[in-house]
Amino acid sequence: MSADAAPATPKYYLLKTEVLGLIAGLQPGTLIPTERALAEKYSTSRTTVRQAISELVAEGRLGRIQGHGTFVAPPKVTHVRQLTSFSDDARTQGLRPDSRLIALDVVKSDADVAGHLGLNQGDPVTRLERIRLIEGEPLAHETAWLPGKLPRFKSNLAKAGSLYAVLADAYAINIADVEDTVETALAGPADVRLLGIEMGAPLLVVHRLARDAAGAPVEWTRSAFRGDRFRFVSRVKAGG
Amino acid sequence: MSADAAPATPKYYLLKTEVLGLIAGLQPGTLIPTERALAEKYSTSRTTVRQAISELVAEGRLGRIQGHGTFVAPPKVTHVRQLTSFSDDARTQGLRPDSRLIALDVVKSDADVAGHLGLNQGDPVTRLERIRLIEGEPLAHETAWLPGKLPRFKSNLAKAGSLYAVLADAYAINIADVEDTVETALAGPADVRLLGIEMGAPLLVVHRLARDAAGAPVEWTRSAFRGDRFRFVSRVKAGG
DNA sequence: GCACAAGATTGGCATAGACCAATCATGTTG
DNA sequence: CAACATGATTGGTCTATGCCAATCTTGTGC
Structure with missing residues (x-):
């Protein structure tokens, strides 16, 4: 906690930055580990993983397709x-x-x-x-x-x-x-x-x-x- | 299901439109029912309520303050x-x-x-x-x-x-x-x-x-x- | 009456799990 | 070999619950 009483960083946001590190340098289209695999790897719930990934999808860094998986998105x-x-x-x-x-x-x-x-x-x-x-x-x-x-x-x-x-x-x-x-x-x-x-x-x-x-x-x-x-x-x- | 095979409308989105109806005509600053009250009123989970309200907050229709409540937001x-x-x-x-x-x-x-x-x-x-x-x-x-x-x-x-x-x-x-x-x-x-x-x-x-x-x-x-x-x-x- | 503490209320975040929908791989049949 | 069926995998949504943080109200002590 800083002197500013800043709120703690949510877990999903930390995971979001982790995933950004994971995809750095990867070509568009490259699949990343599944939600369930990431939840296991980072010892967190799937919901938390989904939230992190949802934000990356919203920001155009990842895409995801039901039944197929989650992948690096092309540039804007x-x-x-x-x-x-x-x-x-x-x-x-x-x-x-x-x-x-x-x-x-x-x-x-x-x-x-x-x-x-x-x-x-x-x-x-x-x-x-x-x-x-x-x-x-x-x-x-x-x-x-x-x-x-x-x-x-x-x-x-x-x-x-x-x-x-x-x-x-x-x-x-x-x-x-x-x-x-x-x-x-x-x-x-x-x-x-x-x-x-x-x-x-x-x-x-x-x-x-x-x-x-x-x-x-x-x-x-x-x-x-x-x-x-x-x-x-x-x-x-x-x-x- | 339409001929287009459009996905069903998620429950939280329906609730979102309900809440929009609730706040129609209300002055900025007016408190709306709490998440727990809305969950009870609409027989849904609090998570679903939160999702609906989060979208309305993101779109600038509602504001919310932890410990205080959720209210009609002023215009953009x-x-x-x-x-x-x-x-x-x-x-x-x-x-x-x-x-x-x-x-x-x-x-x-x-x-x-x-x-x-x-x-x-x-x-x-x-x-x-x-x-x-x-x-x-x-x-x-x-x-x-x-x-x-x-x-x-x-x-x-x-x-x-x-x-x-x-x-x-x-x-x-x-x-x-x-x-x-x-x-x-x-x-x-x-x-x-x-x-x-x-x-x-x-x-x-x-x-x-x-x-x-x-x-x-x-x-x-x-x-x-x-x-x-x-x-x-x-x-x-x-x-x- | 004022300041502080305690309790109640309300939102913020996370977990565990269930079930459904969409895609893909594999197996079966013609 | 091609078309279709089946099963597995992966994402999409929702529920129930727990616990914590922030705000507000009420109570207590000076």
Whole structure:
């Protein structure tokens, strides 16, 4: 106990650092000992082992698959977050973006969406819900809400791939500025299903409000990125 | 079981949503039933209750204090993240910033710091470690590394308060551009002690590399923000 | 009335164990 | 040899319980 009366370090945290030592220098994909083996090796309960490993999984250092085992995870993908869309951002970095359509329809806006898009509750909005992938790996669940109906939106999007390109080319909607809000959240059952991550794993949730040159809101998007696989980079220049 | 063969929703998650219903509309600070009472009310184990509540604490919906109880948490602080420093950013929003000095010294750079600042390992760097507070509440742990020694740095900083103002006014170091990397991490014992948060709580970790007009790195900073209390906003304009 | 001690309450951590779900390896059958 | 079944292994969730630490309330002594 220090003069600071600092709490004792929990046992699981000590084990976490032990496991970090175990995996140092190992190649991604390398299996580590099972939970039961580690519990025996370190004379601790399996629950304690699970807690240590869960944190390493959450931090993207380990992955684990039920029935298969626990393994060293690959490094995080760094994703440049700019004015451009997810697809454009990824391509800029030589990463292969892809997306899987979950829903594309026109719905009545709820209070939240209406508030952000400057609409009345119940006004129609175009909803685009996708899973975003990089190099074939699902990394984000994204739902965009766009004011009103957009004729032939589905076919235009399939052709161009990038939302922002479609908005500009087919609907003369040009993004002039973007406000991104970034926060953490924890994965629920839908995230588990859609992104293949663990219950309770940390997410980076980005809400984006995009406006045109006249200041009118043209996009409200919620993106939930895997916190274990992503880090964002944003760049700002003076005078910008 | 859906056609998708989705896993069953864990019991603790169902309880989490129940508790969310319980706290709807309650004022921040309002105590909720104890873990033991909730376990009895919902016919479940205390461990399951703890898991549900832990997630709500991590997401900033509840707070809890050992010996006192569990309560509705206040809303997250939204922090605009721009080219300017933490202090300037907060003041812009009418929030009272403060900081508590942990360490200010000249150290030999390790491999990581040297790499980012374009130095050789072992070169001297000025290290500034602080706790950042808003409205008296510790919200971030920040360590800045600056190349070389800065004469009278401590007194200059005490006078001006803001790192960037000091760099400009006293050392003619002007930030021309900034690259921020944002990712999630989990709180360890040091974070628990420094920020008053729970073990394993999600953090928003921001690494910042700042450069002068000539492109030389002038600051490498690591900031760990409480994920339960913070969300970031960044704004980007076209052409920026 | 104030200061301190003791007890009650509430959260923090860990153990032992049970049972189920997902994956993989091995064995059997056509 | 390929397809399917079975069994083993490994992770996922939950229960019951114990014990400790931190906070708060109440009681006691001065």
